[in-house]
Amino acid sequence: MNLFIQSIKTETLKLRKSGFSKVIILLFLFLPCMLGLLMYVQLHPEEASRLGMMSGKANMLEGKNWSAYFSFLKQVFAGLGLIGTGVSMAWIFGREFADNTAKDLLALPVSRREIVFSKLLVGLTFGILLSLLFLISAITIGLLMHIPGWQSDYVIKELIIFCKMMLMTLILTPVAAYFATKGRGYLLAFGFVVLTLILANLVAFIGIGQYFPWAIPGLFGAGPGGEGYEINSASYVILFATGIIGLLATLKSWMYSDHK
Numbered sequence: 001m002n003l004f005i006q007s008i009k010t011e012t013l014k015l016r017k018s019g020f021s022k023v024i025i026l027l028f029l030f031l032p033c034m035l036g037l038l039m040y041v042q043l044h045p046e047e048a049s050r051l052g053m054m055s056g057k058a059n060m061l062e063g064k065n066w067s068a069y070f071s072f073l074k075q076v077f078a079g080l081g082l083i084g085t086g087v088s089m090a091w092i093f094g095r096e097f098a099d100n101t102a103k104d105l106l107a108l109p110v111s112r113r114e115i116v117f118s119k120l121l122v123g124l125t126f127g128i129l130l131s132l133l134f135l136i137s138a139i140t141i142g143l144l145m146h147i148p149g150w151q152s153d154y155v156i157k158e159l160i161i162f163c164k165m166m167l168m169t170l171i172l173t174p175v176a177a178y179f180a181t182k183g184r185g186y187l188l189a190f191g192f193v194v195l196t197l198i199l200a201n202l203v204a205f206i207g208i209g210q211y212f213p214w215a216i217p218g219l220f221g222a223g224p225g226g227e228g229y230e231i232n233s234a235s236y237v238i239l240f241a242t243g244i245i246g247l248l249a250t251l252k253s254w255m256y257s258d259h260k
Helices: 002-017 017-043 045-051 054-061 068-096 102-106 112-144 152-171 174-183 188-208 215-224 234-255
Strands: none
Touching: 002 017, 002 068, 017 068, 017 102, 017 112, 045 174, 068 102, 068 112, 068 152, 068 174, 068 188, 068 215, 102 112, 112 152, 112 174, 112 234, 152 215, 152 234, 174 188, 174 234, 188 215, 215 234
């Protein structure tokens, strides 16, 4: 247990000291600011002419209240969550190969299983922190702009939906860890994460998103939207099965493969 805790501390330190973590944190702070800017233009149309193209983007909010704000916030997070958490997990696993430290890591008196689970735990924790940072920043900006229509019951309901979207997104991250391990670096995993985002939008558009794991969090956040856009029991089974398969595949790759 002591070695496992020490492994977690080591992975946390590597992530905290890296430039990657700072860049991804800035990204999760930047997008709420952009969302707030769009809402500001929506609330103050007289400013639209000075901001040019921003006025057209602001029309995507389809409203001037917290309902419209939360709706667009969830749309943004559906994409940002997949990219941010997936890329973070890929980096945590892939950097060992990119920096040529995998063989040194395996030489330590720590079991491979503990290495995998410590990396997963740090990656999931970082994903939660990023998601909460995005949510808190967006709500803070909304409060500062005095967006009308704040209702405690509605806000709590939206927060619960957001947290469920976050958990769904995190369930899928072990798959990115597997591709980082299989590709012996993070480039293959990065490409895979971007591909899943593209496919998620495509399959949702053609009405079969409820059967594609990476489209399910976004569809859940969007709520009922007609036939082909609602998730069902099979969606949850597919989502959890994908996460479990990714976890087992990652664990197997580290347990039974020689990392040279």
